[in-house]
Amino acid sequence: MRKAFEQEIQHLKDEILLLGRMVEDAILGSVDALKKRDIAASQAIFDNDDNINEKRYAIEEQVMVAIATQQPMAHDLRLLASLLEVAGELERMGDYAKGIAKISVLMGDQPLLKPLIDIPCMAQKDVDLLHRALTAFMEEDAETARLIPEEDDEVDGLYDQVYRELMMFIIQDARVIERTNWLLWVAHNLERVADRVTNICERTIFIATGRIKDIDSSHDTNNPSG
Amino acid sequence: MKNELNNIPILESCNLNIYYDDFKAVSDVNLCIEKNKITAIIGPSGCGKSTLLRSFNRMNELVPSSHADGQVFFSGKDLYASDVDPVAVRHRIGMVFQKPNPFPKSIYENIAWGARVHGYQGSLDELVERSLRQAALWDEAKDILQQSGLAISGGQQQRLCIARALAVEPEVILMDEPASSLDPISTLKIEELMHDLKKDYTIVIVTHNMQQAARVSDYTAMMMINDQRAGILVEYDETDKIFTNPQDQRTEDYVTGRFG
Numbered sequence: 001m002r003k004a005f006e007q008e009i010q011h012l013k014d015e016i017l018l019l020g021r022m023v024e025d026a027i028l029g030s031v032d033a034l035k036k037r038d039i040a041a042s043q044a045i046f047d048n049d050d051n052i053n054e055k056r057y058a059i060e061e062q063v064m065v066a067i068a069t070q071q072p073m074a075h076d077l078r079l080l081a082s083l084l085e086v087a088g089e090l091e092r093m094g095d096y097a098k099g100i101a102k103i104s105v106l107m108g109d110q111p112l113l114k115p116l117i118d119i120p121c122m123a124q125k126d127v128d129l130l131h132r133a134l135t136a137f138m139e140e141d142a143e144t145a146r147l148i149p150e151e152d153d154e155v156d157g158l159y160d161q162v163y164r165e166l167m168m169f170i171i172q173d174a175r176v177i178e179r180t181n182w183l184l185w186v187a188h189n190l191e192r193v194a195d196r197v198t199n200i201c202e203r204t205i206f207i208a209t210g211r212i213k214d215i216d217s218s219h220d221t222n223n224p225s226g
Numbered sequence: 227m228k229n230e231l232n233n234i235p236i237l238e239s240c241n242l243n244i245y246y247d248d249f250k251a252v253s254d255v256n257l258c259i260e261k262n263k264i265t266a267i268i269g270p271s272g273c274g275k276s277t278l279l280r281s282f283n284r285m286n287e288l289v290p291s292s293h294a295d296g297q298v299f300f301s302g303k304d305l306y307a308s309d310v311d312p313v314a315v316r317h318r319i320g321m322v323f324q325k326p327n328p329f330p331k332s333i334y335e336n337i338a339w340g341a342r343v344h345g346y347q348g349s350l351d352e353l354v355e356r357s358l359r360q361a362a363l364w365d366e367a368k369d370i371l372q373q374s375g376l377a378i379s380g381g382q383q384q385r386l387c388i389a390r391a392l393a394v395e396p397e398v399i400l401m402d403e404p405a406s407s408l409d410p411i412s413t414l415k416i417e418e419l420m421h422d423l424k425k426d427y428t429i430v431i432v433t434h435n436m437q438q439a440a441r442v443s444d445y446t447a448m449m450m451i452n453d454q455r456a457g458i459l460v461e462y463d464e465t466d467k468i469f470t471n472p473q474d475q476r477t478e479d480y481v482t483g484r485f486g
Contacts, residue, residue, distance in 0.1 A: 002483050071437055073469050073481040210471030 026097035269449035274457020326383035328375030361389035381412025
């Protein structure tokens, strides 16, 4: 029984990795389509969010079955509870990508306010952080999980830069408010992705140690919601 | 590891060793049982759980080859002191066994008989009703009190045995796998009963069913055998901690089913 249960746990972790891959693709793809003004690609990413949601619910259901049938304890219990949490975090990251795709579709054939430079950097950094956070999660590597959130500052720094730059556009010409606002939303979504990477890292620490360490993000001035 | 309790423990073993002839079955156990709490003892088969449990009311003495050293204190008094009457001990520290063992007498007599033998002065009818109510059996048994205690279901028989143990008004009830021969509904009734009883009694339960230990107990003691095959106490803590974040790898392996 133990062997079958371990295989099931491994399968669930693999499913999380697959979901993570879908989300990584959605984040990079949504920004890339925005940058290239490829509406069809944006629409495809928007539609594909349903698959991400379905995958999340499928994982959730499998975890519930495992809890009901195996009555997990100790490390197993912490892991399964965390799988639920992480699946939810990934699904929400997928929603951010969907939001970016939606903005691109809303923009239609309007040109970008400016060439995108920092925003693609934010997306790249997000995906890099997410990928490493999921690797640490798979390996239950609390050491690495503690270090990754420190890099959230880089994403916050890029967000600050984008924010200041966009404010300058508004000050110069009030007619660009709508287009500015769209890009601000995109940057905001990407900033939130990194925050959720931190949540995944907290779960990894929890699985490994049994302690929920609330990783300090008090220096994060961009996020009034905390 | 839970070392110090807030209250004075009702039962406490100090450097307790229990032997069967030359074989040491339980080695150097130091354990405090808190009053009005449910303490579960878990661990693999043959790790000395039941032997330890039986030492708390001197039941091991009924096995001729068994002897012990170290001490067991009950409300601060040495249970094994030479002037202590083991029958009086078992009066104050009752026991319920794995297999329901009602006397081959009526339901009424199962409860009244012991009290009568001990010269109980009060109303036996009241004692029977009170005990059956406490054991959550009154509603089912009140119209069949003269029926044999063996003619009811296994779950009812086990509650009858609990009622019988309660009738002598003990302070502690030791339970050795009390629900292992019962179906899930009867098991649930016994567990609910334990929960109700801890207001007035202290319960120590040995169980192989870890979900049961997790459900019913406040504290959990994890035992296993050492290299000499003697039972040792591995970890003792609040039940929540034992089942979500045990500190000892052997406990982790046992509660997650990796053991052995």
